[in-house]
Amino acid sequence: MFRSKGENLRSIYVLLFLSIAFFFLEHQDADKYARLFSFDRDAVAAGEVWRVFTYQFTQAGQGWFAFPKPVVLFFTLLLLYLMGSALEEAWGTAHFIVFFVISAIGSALAAAVMGIPLLGSYFVNFTLLFAYAATFPQQTFFLFGVVPVRVRWLAYVAALVLVTGVVDGGESHTAAFGGAAAAVPYYP
Numbered sequence: 001m002f003r004s005k006g007e008n009l010r011s012i013y014v015l016l017f018l019s020i021a022f023f024f025l026e027h028q029d030a031d032k033y034a035r036l037f038s039f040d041r042d043a044v045a046a047g048e049v050w051r052v053f054t055y056q057f058t059q060a061g062q063g064w065f066a067f068p069k070p071v072v073l074f075f076t077l078l079l080l081y082l083m084g085s086a087l088e089e090a091w092g093t094a095h096f097i098v099f100f101v102i103s104a105i106g107s108a109l110a111a112a113v114m115g116i117p118l119l120g121s122y123f124v125n126f127t128l129l130f131a132y133a134a135t136f137p138q139q140t141f142f143l144f145g146v147v148p149v150r151v152r153w154l155a156y157v158a159a160l161v162l163v164t165g166v167v168d169g170g171e172s173h174t175a176a177f178g179g180a181a182a183a184v185p186y187y188p
Contacts, residue, residue, distance in 0.1 A: 009093040012084040015100070016077055019121065022057035023073050033058070039108050039118035052108045053101075055118045076121050083132040090135055099186045103127035106182025111175040118175055127180040129158050134187050 026033040039055035040048075088096040107123040132139070133155030140148050162180070165173025 010085075010088070011093050011097055012081060012088050015084060016081060018057045019073070019077060019080065022054070023069075026058050027069075034119055037119075039111055041112040041115060041117075044108075044112070053104055055108070056104055056121050056124050058119055058121060076125070079125065080128070083128050087128070087131055087135060095186075099127075099131065099183055100124060102186055103179040103183040105179075107175045107179030109182070110178025111171075114171050114174060116171045116175065118172070120172070123172075123176045123179050126158060126162055126176045127183045130155050130180055131183070131187055 022033075022037070025037075037051065037054040037058065039051045044051050084096070084100075087099070091099070103124045107118065111118045129151075133152045137150070137152040139151040141151060141154065143149055162173055162177055166177050
């Protein structure tokens with residue numbers, strides 16, 4: 001593994017804080033939020049480089065069936081904490097942050113090539129799930145609190161969803177795939 005003893009700075013808490021803070025910013029004025037923080041190739045070329053990272057700290061455009069955005073935020077934070085803190089503990093803070101940044105930039109580059117805007121937290125979450133499943137393949141999650149499922153099977157299903165979305169022409173799926181593919185060489 002990558003980790004050096006005593007190297008974990010708990011950067012996952014910063015990512016959790018940013019997700020919550022951006023959620024409240026988005027809640028105040030969703031349209032203004034999208035104009036300021038979504039990834040837009042032309043805006044980044046004009047000097048608004050923060051958009052390469054800020055697009056991923058939002059629940060905009062995401063709604064799982066009939067779940068309200070605060071519920072989606074809760075599950076996003078839960079998974080980010082569970083998987084992110086375990087990876088940061090195993091790899092160390094520096095490697096975890098590099099991995100996270102590579103994934104975010106990879107998704108942004110894929111979107112820039114396709115000329116599409118990005119706004120949503122699920123781009124990096126795919127990569128996080130794949131890395132977690134590669135690092136801890138025997139980990140078991142309990143869906144709905146009762147159905148045991150190994151994380152590697154969740155990763156297989158997520159990969160199938162991602163590849164199906166890419167094949168069907170889903171541009172956002174292609175961007176998420178780009179981020180995951182960019183970060184694959186960084187897996188342990």
